Amino acid sequence: MRDLSPTSSIFGTIPEAPPDAILGLNTQYRSDPSPNKVNLGVGAYRTADGQPYVLPVVRRVEQALADDPSTTHEYLPQDGLKEFCNLSASLILGAHSPAFADRRSVTVQALSGTGALRVGFTFVARFLSPQTAVYIPKPSWSNHKNVVVQSGLPPAKEYRYFDYGTGAVDINGMVEDLTAAPAGSIVVLHGCAHNPTGADPSHEQWERVLQVVQEGGLVPFFDNAYQGFASGSLEEDAWSVRRFVDAGIDMLVGQSYAKNMGLYGERVGALTVVSSEGGNNEAILSQLKAIIRAMYSNPPKHGAMVAAAILGHAGMFAEWEEELRKMADRIRDMRQKLRGALVKNGTPGNWDHIVNQIGMFSFTGLTAAQVELMKNKYHIYMTSNGRISMAGLTEDTVEYVADAMKDAVVSLKKGVIHNM
Ligand SMILES: Cc1ncc(COP(=O)(O)O)c(C=O)c1O
Structure with missing residues (x-):
């Protein structure tokens, strides 16, 4: 018969799942007390001050919905709105x-x-x-x-x-x-x-x-x-x-x-x-x-x-497009600045890929060991494949990150992209 004593829960032997490769980083980042920590892990846009961003057009629509007495919280159908x-x-x-x-x-x-x-x-x-x-x-x-x-x-x-x-x-x-x-x-x-x-x-x-x-x-x-x-x-x-x-x-x-x-x-x-x-x-x-x-x-x-x-709504759509362009521009600007800082501090290798890649991320070419060094010594967080969210960088952190990358590249040698 099954042992029903309080210590033998049927859930007691469930093994722990491995941490998620991306979301697990956030947890580590949050519990890091270092004042210098930088989160380049999760792909979420951050402002030039490193803050989460609510698009102004989104804010306005939310306000209008909140003020509109016809807004309800009724169920949507299975396939949505x-x-x-x-x-x-x-x-x-x-x-x-x-x-x-x-x-x-x-x-x-x-x-x-x-x-x-x-x-x-x-x-x-x-x-x-x-x-x-x-x-x-x-x-x-x-x-x-x-x-x-x-x-x-x-x-x-x-x-x-x-x-x-x-x-x-x-x-x-x-x-x-x-x-x-x-x-x-x-x-x-x-x-x-x-x-x-x-x-x-x-x-x-x-x-x-x-x-x-x-x-x-x-x-x-x-x-x-x-x-x-x-x-x-x-x-x-x-x-x-x-x-x-x-x-x-x-x-x-x-x-x-x-x-x-x-x-x-x-x-x-x-x-x-x-x-x-x-x-x-x-x-x-x-x-x-x-x-x-x-x-x-x-x-x-x-x-x-x-x-x-x-x-x-044509007007709000145009406003959204403008906001999108601004976000994409800030990311491109950070690519230039990071590459510039790596060239300036003399990090060995060619860093052109940082400006040639597109989207929210840069696949830096850093190895898993170099990523570990960046985390343990500098409190800079990124996925183990060397991917950094460019939107997580700011004017204030870009040189710090570039200097840490230099240390990682110099002390642990080659990255995974051959021209580094
Ligand atoms: C390639 C790709 N697909 C899908 C997603 C899903 O994101 P969400 O579920 O937040 O829309 C992401 C988010 O990072 C992604 O990078």
Whole structure:
């Protein structure tokens, strides 16, 4: 018989999960008492003073919602706020997308970008096959692997993506690996601002990826967590997704408003399923709703109302675009300053990749050992693959960080990018 004494809980033997590669850093950072500590781990925008940023246009919409007596806290349907879904699909696919004209797309609100992936992969496991192979770039955002497995799919396989020799996309390796993937496999593609490398395919390189996808019968899952952050233009950053839609590919598209509207904790995102032929939208929508119903019933309302208000109003949309450009500019400015400080302090190696990469992150090329030294000796936190959030740097910290990098590079020698 089971021992029911108070010391033998049925939960007592559950092993502790390893800390999350990114979120675990935050916990360490918070408990570090050093006055010099710098958090370059998590990808959240910070102002020039290192503070969290609420976009003024977001603040205004929130105030208006709070003051509006017709604002309620009623449930949304499983697929979320209809207006938000339509506007969100237009933002990524383009208002005049052929997918709308032919009724080839279905969009549901999701719990930010992660939620879009989670619902999307569950849909894949249920309606493609629970054995569907998923290919993610090597390296990729560390949570991709977790979401794939938790959605009931086999562990993700990796395709070559980054050339450590040149610091650019290894397009030949990528094409070769995707050519070998079985038809019907899902291929996760970062729509823009690849995390963690900051290296995106050129338009010509995207054409080669499209060709492999078409010829091999692969199903892309575009993950768009940074629309507007790569180039500063929402249109340009949607180019890859739109190109694939125009080519008539069956695909899934995830979106997040965490970074580009600064709505991190509100969990605002969307999942769009695009079919090569129309005609089955109602069935697809019904199944997505059934998945959501059992997972969390329906999504939160506040953030979706804020995003919909901005997306649906020309004046506020223009203001948002301006804000986005400013955020992207500050990040670019920090890239220049960090590279400048590394050159000035004589850190061995070539640091051009810091300014050539795009998006929120820089993939510095520091090794895991160098990252450890930066943390233990200087209280500077970054992921163990040497990725730093450029938005976490400020005028006040950039030289301190550059000097610490010099120490790490000089005392522990070579980084992982060959020209360092
Ligand atoms: C590549 C990528 N995908 C998805 C996400 C999901 O972010 P969220 O769930 O906060 O929208 C992130 C966030 O860092 C990311 O970098």
